[in-house]
Amino acid sequence: MQIPVESPSSVVAYITGFRHMLDIAPRICPICGGILKGHGHRCRWVVSLEGVFWVPIQRMICKACRKTFSLLPRMLFAFYSCTRKLAGKIKSLWAGGAGKMAAVRHTLAAAGSSLLTPLSTLYRWAKHTD
Ligand SMILES: [Zn+2]
Structure with a gap:
């Protein structure tokens, strides 16, 4: 499941600031209300006006129900590689x-x-x- 999060509209700015992603990550599970914690990240290709980038996507896991979530930056679509x-x-x-x-x-x-x-x-x- 994906949770949309605010992001810069620039891919480069997003990648540069990615190390701060956990500081702004939602901490409440949308399924059960449990506590979310960081669960590593995955990467996906993103095509943008700035070029093509291998972009990290933060993953979270619920301590209670063990569901995992991806934090989808708003500049991206869930199912298309373009910004x-x-x-x-x-x-x-x-x-x-x-x-x-x-x-x-x-x-x-x-x-x-x-x-x-x-x-x-x-x-x-x-x-x-x-
Ligand atoms: Zn949960």
């Missing part, structure tokens, strides 16, 4: 007349983002991320 900012940029370029998704990818690449993402993925992000 909210990147999805918004793709949507705005696409809806704003950039036309075909290949043109959107070209625009992003020209702006310095090394976006090698397949067009089918960009369509998915543009259509299904909110």
Whole structure:
């Protein structure tokens, strides 16, 4: 289960501040009300306007019911590897007349983002991320 937590909108800022994540982590289990404690972290790939990063995600475990939780930074989606900012940029370029998704990818690449993402993925992000 994922618990959304506040985060900077920048991936780099999030990674830089990750060592403080336990200081701001929720401590009450949303299932049973027990106490949550740190339970290591896992990493996932994140595609952003700043580049592609291997991003740590803090895990928590409930001392009472033993359920584990991931603290999902708000800049990320639960099930898409793009940041909210990147999805918004793709949507705005696409809806704003950039036309075909290949043109959107070209625009992003020209702006310095090394976006090698397949067009089918960009369509998915543009259509299904909110
Ligand atoms: Zn619990």
